[in-house]
Amino acid sequence: MSGAAAYHPVYTGDDGALLDVAETVATEWAALGVRGSFLARNLGTGEQLGFGIDVPTPLASVVKVPLALVVLDLIAAGELDPALPVTVDPGTSSVGPTGLAAFRYPATVAVADLLQLMLSVSDNAAADALLDLVPVADVEARLRAWGCDGIRMRHRMNHLYECAAGAAGNDFSLALELAVRDERAGRHTIGTLDPAQANTGTAAALVDLLRRVWCDEIASPPATAELRRLMGLQVFTQRLSSELRADTLRWFGKTGTFLHLRHEIGVLEADSGDRVAMAALTRADRIAGVAADIDLAIGVAGREAFEALRCR
């Protein structure tokens, strides 16, 4: 396809060898029909590699990380009670395949546990229940106050479903087809895929957010510590961490998946003391809900970047 041949992302890398790794990743992704952003940074040395790091991309569930940080900051400040019970009713709650979003009967869950469900199994109903307590506008205002340029919070999680269903009825394949077609054409039938309307972020902004969370340079230490702990509980391992799974390595991540979008951000901590923050934001040119080869290519990128950046 002519589009693939004309694909020239902007590369980032602190030396020639790191640029080589970035280029290898972009080439491997392009071979699978994947475009997007990738950034990995060693939190100890600051060395980094990647490409397309300033392209705003719809975040899907990755936005649950900044959302969690805002909620945890309110809890740490005493403005929100982590034990506050919240009842989630399937009749009115947000759509999703996991957690409370998949429940068939009403359940009452404390705020702290909503956070855990939101980050461990990417529970959309838990996320929107938190957004009932801390409105989208408040989250956005806090991100602006923190100087998180490049990350925008504009809508609830269920808005992703509403837009897709609105454009394609309840037909997932059609929605996917629309998304892929729009990607080629450069317009947006589904509003939550339009960077101007969606919750968006850039790889650079997300890695910087992770750096600030890991170095306690944002919100407050109790909030960042709890966010790190919760990100370590994620159950999905098919993406960035798929090639970095060993007892000597610990992954703290959050995936994001919506139609043709396959994302993940996170930090890898090694027993050796190396810590590398990463963000992979991808858009596939493929009408497929499951693409194991793309998930694996993201995992290979994570491993290659980590091994190139680790220093001890």
Added chain:
Amino acid sequence: MDLLAHLEAYVATADEASFSRAADRLGIAQPLLSRRIKTLEEHFGGSLFDRSRRQITTTELGLLLLPYARDVLDRTQRLRRAARSARRSRVRAVGVPADCAPAALARAIRAGTERGITLGMRELPPAERTSGLADGSLQYALVRTAPEQGALRVPLGLASAPGQDGTGTGRPGTGRPGTAGRPLHLEELRPRRGRGAATAAPPPLLLLTEDELPSVEDRLLRSAARAGLPRGRIRPAGPAATALAETLAGSALLLCAEPFARRHGAHWRPLADRALHRGYDVRAAQVRTDASGVPGWLAALLASAVGAVADGHDGHGGPGGYGGPGGYGGQDGDGRPESATGGQDVPARLAARG
């Protein structure tokens, strides 16, 4: 009766013609000297000295026996000298690991010769070096210890074919400039999936006899398991030459020290985890009365022969370090403890998981 001591008293008194001067010469008290003469006279059944005058004189019996007494003392002295020189010329066996640097061993042998000591180098597996010290067949030995406990540390690393580093990237030291000898983390040896994934089985890690100690193997196997490597990838190397041949051919990775790999033209990267390196102490046999400890010159030369590095046993991660052994991980520069997988997760980890 100590006949020799008594004969010494007798001969000295005859020479000096004075009890006090004889006692001085022998460095003993005069009453003791007198008592010995008296005992000897009782033993021989007659006086050896005439004490009736101011100046003592030797009796006829005393003069008669004197040459025999001198003869006994002379022979005793020769016996002692012969024993001493025999002791000096005896070869002192030194137990060393296989593949020590020959030039450094030669320096140790020459240094011994200069000191009147003959050293004999014995290349032995680690267990036999320890038992050799215990049963007295070795005078000195390089004994394996845990690297954090031993006085000497020899970096252990992975030898691979020239131009490869065994991690399957096809880029030694991941190809970054100036990182060719970069420490290797065991998890980098996990097979790669995706693009360029190897079709052949991942190369085995070969363990030389020097590292086939239960305690050493145990530690390595634990670390390898934690790094995601299957048990079957770590195998005994068998004879070093064939193991090296397989390594140079690219079908195996050999765990060895850097000088050994370099000598044979193999690529080599140290293991990042210093807890997996070789630790040594230079020890002496306990039973010998003349060997209290190891002479400093010998310890230094054996350290250089085995390829020990200078830093001693600061096992984990000082400046320029390779990072700590598994248990020390998770601490970062500013001392923040690891942020997750902490105590509260332990019960959950033991529960059944989907």
